[in-house]
Amino acid sequence: MKNISTYPEIKDDAFFISDSHYIRGDNTLPQLLEKLIASPPVQVFFMGDIFHLLIGHIPSSRKENAFLLQLINELSEKCEVFYFEGNHDFGIDSFLLPKVKIYPRSLQPASFCYKQKHFLLAHGDIFLTTTYNAYIQALTNPFCLSILKILDGLSLGFIYKFISKKIYKKPILRFKLNDKDFEKFANNRIDKYLNFIKKHRFEPIEGIIEGHFHIGKNFQNYFSLPSFYCEKSGFVIQSSKYNGMDI
DSSP: OOOGGGSOBOOTTEEEEOOOOBOTTOOHHHHHHHHHHHSOOSEEEEOSOOBSSEETTOHHHHHHTHHHHHHHHHHHTTSEEEEEOOSSEEOOOTTTSTTSEEEOGGGOSEEEEETTEEEEEEOSOOSOOHHHHHHHHHHTOHHHHHHHHHHHHHTTTHHHHHHHHHHHTSOOOOOOOOHHHHHHHHHHHHHHHHHHHHHHTOOOOSEEEEOSSOOOEEETTEEEOOOHHHHOEEEEEETTEEEEEEO
16 A cells, blocks of 8 residues: 555646547637646646547647647646546657656556545546447557557548547537436446555545546535536636636
């Protein structure tokens, strides 16, 4: 069992952004990042699916998303930045974001401490179905990504354009739950995380922070982050509270 003091710390006023699903030409997230660069918070956590599609190994994908990558790098010069890969943005490494602390899916959930309490953080597309886990693990496998890179190069970018068109056609929706249904959902997610820490003999947890589900609610220190794409808002951790911040 690790000592909790060895975990990275979530500081008061840490700013969380999740599921913004950025597509080139959408100025909402870039405008927010420009504000944060001008007046940086102590920390920024990008909690996955920040890009609607970013495959870091593919040059065509990097080029399409170059502007937002540049802004994230500028922000990382001003404050501490963490990036949790999602199911829409993966294959990200220090070549793309040299000063950003990157958490690939294989390292999620990740342990952090807040006020000397153990929190687990993840994009959120974990502990789902066996079929989904097999699919996403295959897709994010370094060998698979290398093949995609080769095919995209040989096709002069056609492979990436074909994939991105399919992805862009899918609607991005908020997952609406009433309080009773959200409580049931949250308890199910909490049980999944508790099974994880029991299996891996981690410290007991005080809280969970994850995105992916586009909900924007909390229950007993289970925080389901809102989709920035849907809500145009981020969230701030402050004095054991979970505070919404409209943009």
